[in-house]
Amino acid sequence: MDKSIGIGEVFTPLKWAEWLINRWAIFEAWRDGAHICDPTAGRGSFVRALLHIARRKGIPITPERLSRLTLIEVNAAHLAWFRKNVKQEFGIDFPVSQFFCQDVIMESHARKYDILVGNPPWANFGDLPSDYKTRVKPFFLAEELVPDKQQLLLGSSRIDIAALILKIVLGRLLKKSGVGYFYLPISLFFGDGAHRGFRNYCANQRNFAVDTVYEFTSSQVFKGVNTLYCCAKFRCDTRQTFPVSYFRELSGKWTQHKAVPFKDSAGPWRVVRHLNELDTDPRLDIHLSTAQTPRQGVNTCGANGVFIFENKPSDLPEEFLYPLATKEIWRQDASSFPRKWILLPYHQQTGKPMSWHQIQEHTALKDYLESAQEVLQTRRGTLLRSVIDRGYWWALFGVGPYSFAPFKVIWEAYGKSQFRPIVLSCIGGQVWQGNQSMHAFIPCWSEDAAQRIRNTLENPEIPMLLRQLNGAGKCNWAQPGKIKKILSFRESQDPQKNKAYA
Ligand SMILES: C[S@@+](CC[C@H](N)C(=O)[O-])C[C@H]1O[C@@H](n2cnc3c(N)ncnc32)[C@H](O)[C@@H]1O
Secondary structure, three states: OOOOOOOOOOOOOHHHHHHHHHHOOHHHHHHOOOOEEEOOOOOOHHHHHHHHHHHHHOOOOOHHHHOOEEEEEOOHHHHHHHHHHHHHHHOOOOOHHHEEEOOOOOOOOOOOEEEEEEOOOOOEHHHOOHHHHHHHHHHHHHOOOOOOHHHHHOHHHHOEHHHHHHHHHHHHHEEEEEEEEEEEEOHHHHOOOOOHHHHHOEEOOEEEEEEEEEEOOOOOOOOOOOOOEEEEEEEEOOOOOOOEEEEEEEOOEEEEEEEEEOOOOOOOEEEEOOHHHHHOOOOOEEEOOHHHOOEEOEEOOOOHHHHEEOOOOOOOOHHHEEEEOOOHHHHOOOOOOOOEEEEOOEOOOOOOEOOHHHHHOOHHHHHHHHHOHHHHHOOOOHHHHHHHHOOOOOOOEOOOHHHHOOEEEEEEOOOOOOOOOEEEOEEOOEEOEOEHHHEEEEEEOOHHHHHHHHHHHOOOHHHHHHHHOOOOOOOOOOOHHHHHHHOEEEOOOOHHHHHHHO
């Protein structure tokens, strides 16, 4: 890696480095002889915090004690900053033997430690610089974080590099039964799909177990960071058992909860106050055809300004304009008054984008799309690029035959804590569309089927389980993958049956 590139640089404020150190008596362990390493040390917040605590407590910072503090960091400038700061603050020449300017993923490190502490970089695989992505890919596969390369490119690109670094350092840098303490994105424990591979609790053929987690809900440890985070204690060479001690910050206090995996040991965690709450398990048997798999709404891939309208445009052909769901539909019965419209230059029967030749038959549509061609052609995203490269620069994501089913059982999927599926059909012959990840839906081809599915989904145990899965108020509240998982959908490949169910 270009050692000046900042990957996931979110430095821990000194105050919070001390907080974590005090929570788990890491200072006392160091004072009494433990070897400690921050494997992605940045400017060394945790080591500086240890030095501050020593000074406050009047514990001498001896050369022997310094020889038991190690910093690994890919960016040499951060280590230089640390060295200068420690010299200024403490008058200490921090021993150079304790610095390793290296990439902890790709370069080997010979020493082993009793304790690892830190805050590994937070960045989605998909957001890494492309040459680094190529080089780091084999390590994601080796650590079993994704089953194959294709998955890394597709759904698992949301996997966090913190998951990889954590597995690498727990598996390679800890002495027998060593412990690790880290600030982490909370998705490692609750993310479905992308983080399952982390939850095999095995790194470099060594078991590791999550011992305790503290979930921050109001304290601003990392200001301006959108990611939801926690801190956790890990123990190596120990099998994972459940429940895990789980503390959640509620009204300024830590309340004790318990976390257990959902469905299988690698499943996302459910968090409850008492284990008897785990009896919640809707396991609703819903008959659905493969064509009715739950979906997210339509995604313009960053071109809302081109495809979405506050008022129905009178100059574009009506047959390509569809009512777009907005929150008002769930607040009041606004389903006969769309607040927004979306342009879909698609065939309703096939769910495929129209060809340019066909678009040219509608002069107003052609002129409109051409006026936005540059914006549409420069949209980003691996999958979208492959469609654009095939010439369909007017394409959107999340459009298929299901988008044009005459009925949708649709719900708000993002950032909510209520689960309210409703049935939507058409306005002036045009079917309602969901908006990106804000909405999820099950397409239906008869009103009866839609009402039946809606009635089944109204089970109050569903939102209860969604809350236990830590989704309330979060982006993955009731996303299609999650709903698919919590219900026992019985899909059928048989086209006859498909018809009957739909
Ligand atoms: C989230 S910051 C945390 C730094 C420090 N532990 C703290 O808590 O303030 C992560 C650091 O990891 C470094 N980093 C990123 N990838 C790395 C790698 N592969 N090997 C070593 N360090 C890395 C970044 O340069 C950054 O300084």
